Amino acid sequence: MAQETKVRETQRTDANGHHAVGQRVKRLEGAAKVTGKTVYADDIKFPGLLHAKALYAPYAHALIKSIDTTKAKQLPGVHSVYTATDLPHYNRNDSNRRNLIFPDKEVLFYGQPVAAVLAEDPHVAEQAAGLIEVQWEVLPAVLDPVAAIEPGSPLVRDPLSDVDRSEERGHVSVDTQETEQEGAPSNIASHAPFKRGDVAAGFAEADVIVERSWKSAMVHQSYIEPHSTVADYDITGELKVWTSTQAPFYIRDELAQAFDLPENRIRIIATEVGGGFGGKIYLTELMVAALAIAVKRPVKYIMSRKDDMLAATPAPFAHIDLKTGMTKDGTLTALEARLIYDSGAFPGAPMLAGCMLIGGYYRCDNIDIQGYEVLTNKVSVGALRAPGAHNATFAIESHIDMMAKELGLDPLEVRIKNAVEEGDLMPNGQVYPRIGLRECLEAIAGSEVWRNRRAVEATPNRGVGLAIGGWLGGLQPASAICCLNPDGTVNVTVGSADITGTNTSFQQIAAEVLKLPLEMVNVTSGDTKTAPFAGMSAGSKTTYTVGRAVLLAAEDMKQQMFELAKQRLEVEPEDMEVAEGRVQVKGAPDRAMTFQRFGKLSTNFGAPFPVLVGRGAITARKSAPGFTAQAADVEVDPETGDITLHAFAIAQDAGFAINPLSVEGQMQGGASQGLGIALWEEMQYDEHGRLLNPNLLDYRLPTSRDLPPIETIIVEVPSEEGPFGARIVGEPSIVAGAAAVGNAVFNACGARVDEVPITPERLLRALGKL
Amino acid sequence: MMPKQLISLTLNGLPRELAVEPSWTLLETVREALDLTGPKEGCGTGDCGACSMIVDGRLITSCLMLAPQAAGREITTIEGLQKNGSLDPVQQAFIDAGGLQCGFCIPGMVMAARHLLDHNREPSLTEIREALAGNLCRCTGYTKIYEAVQLATERMAAR
Numbered sequence: 001m002a003q004e005t006k007v008r009e010t011q012r013t014d015a016n017g018h019h020a021v022g023q024r025v026k027r028l029e030g031a032a033k034v035t036g037k038t039v040y041a042d043d044i045k046f047p048g049l050l051h052a053k054a055l056y057a058p059y060a061h062a063l064i065k066s067i068d069t070t071k072a073k074q075l076p077g078v079h080s081v082y083t084a085t086d087l088p089h090y091n092r093n094d095s096n097r098r099n100l101i102f103p104d105k106e107v108l109f110y111g112q113p114v115a116a117v118l119a120e121d122p123h124v125a126e127q128a129a130g131l132i133e134v135q136w137e138v139l140p141a142v143l144d145p146v147a148a149i150e151p152g153s154p155l156v157r158d159p160l161s162d163v164d165r166s167e168e169r170g171h172v173s174v175d176t177q178e179t180e181q182e183g184a185p186s187n188i189a190s191h192a193p194f195k196r197g198d199v200a201a202g203f204a205e206a207d208v209i210v211e212r213s214w215k216s217a218m219v220h221q222s223y224i225e226p227h228s229t230v231a232d233y234d235i236t237g238e239l240k241v242w243t244s245t246q247a248p249f250y251i252r253d254e255l256a257q258a259f260d261l262p263e264n265r266i267r268i269i270a271t272e273v274g275g276g277f278g279g280k281i282y283l284t285e286l287m288v289a290a291l292a293i294a295v296k297r298p299v300k301y302i303m304s305r306k307d308d309m310l311a312a313t314p315a316p317f318a319h320i321d322l323k324t325g326m327t328k329d330g331t332l333t334a335l336e337a338r339l340i341y342d343s344g345a346f347p348g349a350p351m352l353a354g355c356m357l358i359g360g361y362y363r364c365d366n367i368d369i370q371g372y373e374v375l376t377n378k379v380s381v382g383a384l385r386a387p388g389a390h391n392a393t394f395a396i397e398s399h400i401d402m403m404a405k406e407l408g409l410d411p412l413e414v415r416i417k418n419a420v421e422e423g424d425l426m427p428n429g430q431v432y433p434r435i436g437l438r439e440c441l442e443a444i445a446g447s448e449v450w451r452n453r454r455a456v457e458a459t460p461n462r463g464v465g466l467a468i469g470g471w472l473g474g475l476q477p478a479s480a481i482c483c484l485n486p487d488g489t490v491n492v493t494v495g496s497a498d499i500t501g502t503n504t505s506f507q508q509i510a511a512e513v514l515k516l517p518l519e520m521v522n523v524t525s526g527d528t529k530t531a532p533f534a535g536m537s538a539g540s541k542t543t544y545t546v547g548r549a550v551l552l553a554a555e556d557m558k559q560q561m562f563e564l565a566k567q568r569l570e571v572e573p574e575d576m577e578v579a580e581g582r583v584q585v586k587g588a589p590d591r592a593m594t595f596q597r598f599g600k601l602s603t604n605f606g607a608p609f610p611v612l613v614g615r616g617a618i619t620a621r622k623s624a625p626g627f628t629a630q631a632a633d634v635e636v637d638p639e640t641g642d643i644t645l646h647a648f649a650i651a652q653d654a655g656f657a658i659n660p661l662s663v664e665g666q667m668q669g670g671a672s673q674g675l676g677i678a679l680w681e682e683m684q685y686d687e688h689g690r691l692l693n694p695n696l697l698d699y700r701l702p703t704s705r706d707l708p709p710i711e712t713i714i715v716e717v718p719s720e721e722g723p724f725g726a727r728i729v730g731e732p733s734i735v736a737g738a739a740a741v742g743n744a745v746f747n748a749c750g751a752r753v754d755e756v757p758i759t760p761e762r763l764l765r766a767l768g769k770l
Numbered sequence: 771m772m773p774k775q776l777i778s779l780t781l782n783g784l785p786r787e788l789a790v791e792p793s794w795t796l797l798e799t800v801r802e803a804l805d806l807t808g809p810k811e812g813c814g815t816g817d818c819g820a821c822s823m824i825v826d827g828r829l830i831t832s833c834l835m836l837a838p839q840a841a842g843r844e845i846t847t848i849e850g851l852q853k854n855g856s857l858d859p860v861q862q863a864f865i866d867a868g869g870l871q872c873g874f875c876i877p878g879m880v881m882a883a884r885h886l887l888d889h890n891r892e893p894s895l896t897e898i899r900e901a902l903a904g905n906l907c908r909c910t911g912y913t914k915i916y917e918a919v920q921l922a923t924e925r926m927a928a929r
Contacts, residue, residue, distance in 0.1 A: 030865035033873030034857065034880055036808020036848035043807040123793070224812040224820055224908055225874040274810070274874030275908050305813040500871065661868040665914055669871060672911030696817035696906065705903040709895070709913045 020511035020518055021724050024661040028504045028523065029272075041228035041244045041271040042302050049230075050079055051122035052291055052301040055115040055129045056310055057107035060141035060377040060689025061156070064105055064114065064134060072117055072131040077124035080295060081132065083115040088293045090258045090286070095160040097313070097346040097380045098167065098254065101287045106139075108157050108345035109379045110690050111310025116291060118299065141689040145342040145374035146319050148187040156345060156375040159185045163347050167281055170250065170536040171383045172353050173475040173623060176428040178373065187375045189347040194355055194369040194427035202334025202366030206325025208406045214395040215755040216738065217682035218317040218342065221384050222701055225274020226308040229284045230300045231292035239293070240267045243285050246276045246497050247536030251285050252528040258286055259293065269527040270497040277673070278383030278538055279313055309694035313382025314683060316349045317342040318391035322358070326403040330414045334366040335359055339392060341373050346380035349373045350388030353472070357735075358392040359427035361437070361468060362400075362418035369427055377689050383538065385670055386471040386731035390677055390738050394756055397467035397739030401746065411466055411743070412450070415629075416441050419468075426472075436653030436717030437468065437627040443651035443713045444629035450649065453633070461636045462646070463748025469674075469735025470627040473728035474539020475620040478546040479532035482510060482553035482614035484561075486603045488581060488596030490514065492523045492553065494546050495531035500730055501662040502542045506550045508658055509723050513554035515578040516595070523550075532617070540728030543658060544624055547723040549616035557614025558583075561598050564609050568593060624719035624727035628652040630671060630736040632678075632744040638767060641760030643679060643745060649711035650736075655719040655727030667733045668710045674737020676702045679757050777841035781806075782850025790837035797821045797832040799840070800847060808848035808877045812906070819905030822878035822885075823847050829885040831904070848877035851884060860884045860922045869918030871909030879905045883919045892923060 016022075032038045069081040084104035093099035102114050115132050119125035142148050142156045163180055178190035203209055229243040239261060245251055248268040256263045273280055284301055292299045303312070318341045325334040337358050343349035355371040404414045419437045426432065444450055444466065453464035481493045492510050496502060503523040511521045525531065534546050562573035565583050569576065569591055577586050584592035602609040633647040650671045657663040680700040684692040693699045718725025738756045746752050751766035764770045774789040781804070790799050800806045800823075809832060812818035816831040823832045824846040851858040860883050863869070870876045879902065886893055886901035893901065898919045899912075907915060 024868075026865050026868070027870065029873070030870060031857065031861075033870050033876050034848075034861035034864050035852060036806075036877040038873050039807075040810070040874065042811070043801075222908055223872070223874070224818055224906060225810065225872070226812070273872060274812075275872045277908070305815065305818075665868050665871055665910055668911035668913045669909045670911075673908070695815055696813045697815065701906050701908065702911075703903045703906065704899045704912045704915070707899075707912050709916055710911055712913070 018512055020508040021658050023508065025504055025508055025518060025659050027501050028507060038272045040225055040274050041230055041242050044230050044242050046232065046298040049298045049300055050118040050120060050295060051125050052116045052118050052288065052299050053122060053125035053129045054113040054307065055132045056307065057110060057112040057114055059107060059136055059138050060110040061139040062107050063137040063139060064107065065137055066135045067115060068133040069115065071133065072128040075124060075128045075131060077119050077121055078128045079118040079120065081115060081117050082291060082294065087290050090290055093162055095162055096164045097348065098282050098286065099164065101290055109377055111379055113287065113311055116287065118291060118295060141377040142187060143376050143378065143685065143689050145340050145376050148374050148376055149340065149372055153187055155185055156187050156377055160189060160347060168348060168350060170247065170281065170476065171278060171387050171474050171539045172472050174352060174356055174428060174472060175430050176352060178352055188372055189343055189375050190373040192352055192355055192371040194359060194367060197366035199334045199336050199366045199368045203325045205327060206333045207328045208403050209323065209325045210399050210402045211323040212754060214320045214322065214398065216318050216391040216394055217757060218314055219384065219677055219681045220309055220314040220683060220699060221277040221279035223275025223277060223279060226303040226305055227280065227284045227312055228302045229288040230298060231288040232298040233293045233296060238265050238267060239289055240269065241285055241289055242269045242271050244273050245270050245280050245282065246273060246499055246538050247281045248497060248528050249495060249533055250536045251282050254282055255285065255289055267527055267529045270525065273497060273499045276499050277385045278387055281536060281538065283312060305696060306694045309699065310691055311379060313380060315384035315387065316381040318354065320392060320395040322395045322399055324399045324403060326407060328407055330407065330409045330417050332362050332364045332418045335364050337369045339371045341388065342376050342378065343373045344376060344378040344380035347373060349381050350383060353388040354392035356427055356472060357389050357470060358396050361396060361420060361470065363420055363424055367427060378685065385673060385734040389469060389471055389735040390674060393467065393469050393735050394738040394742065397736065398742050401743045412441060412445055415468060433622060433624065433720055434717065435625050435627060436715050437470065439715045439717050440627050440629040440651045440653055441468065443715045444631055444649060447631055447649035447651065447711055447713060449631040449633050449647045449711055456633055457747060461638060461748050463744045463746065464631060464633045465740050465743025465747055466629065466631050467736040467739035467743060468627065468629045469732055470625055471540060471728060471731040471735060472625045473544065473623050474541045475623060476535025476541060476545060477619045478534050478549040479617040480546060480549040480553040481532055482557045484557060484595065484599050484602065484612035486599040488520065488594060488599045490516065490521045492521060492550055493526050493531055494523065494550065495526060495534035496542050496546045497537045498525050499537045500666060501659065502546065504662065505543050505547060505658040509547055509550045510554040513551055514558060516581055520581065540626065540730040543726050544722045544728055545618065545620045547726060548618045548721065551616065551723045552618060553614040553616030556616060557612055560612055560614065565593055622721050624655060624722050626653055626728040626732040628732040628736055630740045632740040634741060634744040634748055636745060636748040636763065638749055641764040643758060643763065645675065645706065645708060647708055647711065648675065649713065650733060651713040651715055652732055653715040653717050653727065654729050655722050656716050656725035657714050658724060658726050660714060663714055663729055664712045666729050667712050670731065670733025671710050671737060672702050672707055674734045675707065675741065677756055678738040678741035682757050775838050777838060779840050779842060780844040782846055792836065792838050794837045795833050796835040796837055796840045799837040800832065806847055806849050810874055810877055812874065819882060820875050820878040822881040822905060824881055824885055829882055848880060851880065858884065859925050860887065863918040863922035863925065867914050867918035867921050869910060869914040875905060875907045879907060879915065883922065887922060887926065891927065
């Protein structure tokens with residue numbers, strides 16, 4: 001096995017008597033995935049299916065003077081062509097990307113869809129899209145968000161109204177609201193200030209002050225499966241959508257509002273998601289549903305890689321000005337920040353999260369944080385795993401190292417000294433619940449990467465760097481149903497899309513509550529007509545919220561069995577327990593009824609018991625933030641600027657790892673994405689706002705050649721409400737990579753690169769060689 | 771549209787005669803005409819490897835091979851790895867090591883790993899990392915994929 005990977009195993013099966021949770025469990029759907037049997041949206045076929053291909057705007061900002069679809073319609077094999085004027089009615093709001101299919105008079109970013117062609121052959125549809133003739137009047141494109149906030153900047157677009165923030169709320173729940181654009185028209189979509197104490201006094205007190213600007217590139221989620229959607233609106237008036245989404249119920253609600261349809265006439269079937277990372281919430285479904293309603297035939301729309309890179313919702317560029325002060329003893333005394341997130345042509349940049357984190361990792365009495373979400377004529381942005389977090393973290397975590405260096409302090413100890421703990425305040429005044437940031441720092445101190453740093457750094461051009469990261473997590477109600485079958489097996493049904501192995505964790509949770517072998521529990525993600533409600537699988541909240549509902553559903557079924565067993569076992573429920581597929585009397589295990597017996601007695605003809613259906617429904621109001629500490633070991637070639645990653649370690653607080661195999665996978669996967677942000681990934685635009693690298697050759701994802709095995713350390717500081725103490729897991733892992741690598745590069749060669757990705761060119765500039 | 775072209779090939783061990791669209795790729799032909807939807811299209815430009823198949827013993831990206839180019843060749847897709855209803859050791863190792871998450875890259879990744887082990891029975895970690903570099907995985911960070919290939923190697927050696 002890869003020797004570099006070590007996992008700190010906590011005691012299991014053990015003191016707590018857990019047999020199912022806390023175990024390394026293989027994925028329920030593993031066999032389907034390794035054999036190619038898993039059904040993704042593009043694998044679905046229907047008789048009469050039409051393929052849709054879109055025409056994407058060739059300018060970043062332009063007026064549509066006219067659209068002529070004659071030639072496209074004349075191409076043999078074309079079924080129909082739709083533009084803004086001939087789509088069926090929907091409730092359109094041009095302020096929100098998700099409420100607009102095609103614009104009718106103005107395009108706001110390069111790649112904005114303006115029309116669609118339907119044909120039975122996708123090649124014909126694509127060819128016809130190229131035959132649509134549009135007369136454009138090109139307008140100046142506003143591309144630099146820093147210049148765009150200045151008064152007098154040309155405007156990106158007409159003023160916003162009725163901005164819908166519901167999607168962002170799915171990723172993170174904070175008790176703060178940004179102030180929407182008001183007063184004179186400007187490109188600032190929203191602004192959020194956070195102040196505490198007196199920063200001037202804080203800086204006066206400091207022995208070292210660091211002031212610097214930090215940039216982080218626009219990056220793409222780069223799920224390997226591009227956006228894929230099939231919709232059908234049949235004769236019964238029911239709208240069905242099969243789509244690669246993390247958020248089936250959210251899409252249902254949005255489509256119901258868009259088309260004035262009752263929610264129970266819409267069926268969203270979340271097909272297996274071939275990677276989402278926050279980018280697959282709600283994007284293509286409105287267009288495909290509208291087309292299906294128009295033609296009364298099933299319509300499939302599969303984005304090509306290029307389409308997806310042009311017109312999906314990548315993660316924003318951010319420019320962050322940061323000033324921090326520290327006293328000789330390593331106390332952070334003041335933090336002043338201006339965060340500018342480039343939202344693209346529509347609101348939706350995760351600026352709030354950046355503000356919360358830049359001032360939320362360390363105790364500091366004096367803060368002044370100003371966040372700006374700024375519009376530009378670029379593709380509108382969306383969520384990418386802990387949206388907005390890595391941009392802000394790159395800035396603050398670089399500063400901590402820089403201040404520690406100036407003061408001659410150990411970077412790890414400085415972090416431990418200032419790290420927030422339970423009871424400390426977030427920038428908005430919210431109080432932290434129990435968290436494990438300090439524990440993550442202590443764990444990373446024990447990693448091989450960190451312990452070896454002195455030896456490693458003895459080699460010229462090698463350096464080891466450290467950074468922390470975190471995510472506050474989303475909150476949303478959730479529910480689950482737990483049914484007993486006649487043979488004693490159990491079916492659990494949830495409404496959440498399983499994007500990270502959550503259904504396997506639910507299997508473990510239900511099996512644990514019922515003390516059943518894992519194979520006696522199966523879990524299904526139903527669709528929006530068959531499953532009980534769940535929030536979107538985003539904000540790292542699925543195990544935390546739906547997992548609790550599963551726990552309660554299993555518990556409810558168990559209690560129903562106890563009630564029913566009273567007469568036959570002749571004891572009260574409090575004197576019963578479950579064990580090995582039976583309900584038995586405590587202390588007298590031979591007085592028992594098997595699950596199978598309950599199953600028969602509740603389903604047979606003339607059976608005495610009602611059907612056993614456990615119900616779990618929760619509201620989640622208390623967050624369980626997740627933190628991480630990460631260390632990178634890099635080698636720099638000072639002649640070419642090339643950077644080689646030799647080793648990487650991640651410690652992360654999972655609260656309680658329901659399935660350590662999955663938790664490690666989440667940690668390693670997120671860490672690799674953080675490394676992509678650190679070293680390779682950047683959507684590059686030219687001076688006209690055209691994307692230069694809409695493919696996976698020029699947009700450089702981390703490959704196996706780039707990434708060594710990642711040392712993975714699970715930390716477990718239990719959350720207060722999560723099932724068995726589990727807390728959010730999916731997102732924190734991506735957050736620290738950029739800063740950890742930046743700090744490692746500095747330690748390797750003494751050059752501080754203030755922009756990620758740290759390309760050879762940027763490094764050579766920082767070294768003064770270009 | 772060009773007329774269809776008749777070709778014969780061996781697909782997953784079975785000889786087939788097919789009328790193919792000359793402009794279609796091997797990937798489209800397999801997915802759309804033969805309903806083998808295991809191989810995936812992630813990019814269409816040969817960069818991601820999700821469509822990887824083994825053709826005459828070579829690992830290829832089937833999104834870059836036109837259907838007529840497959841004439842006379844022996845092609846194995848992910849659907850052809852199972853033998854007598856049981857999983858190939860590589861497939862089993864990916865499940866056991868947790869080397870899969872969303873699964874979209876897996877039909878290609880497993881073929882790349884199988885191809886490596888066909889040619890190198892004891893690959894080093896470096897050789898594994900080289901051999902899989904044409905197959906992008908966005909979910910795992912590759913660590914558990916390396917472990918899966920190492921696990922498959924061990925199990926095959928133990929046989």
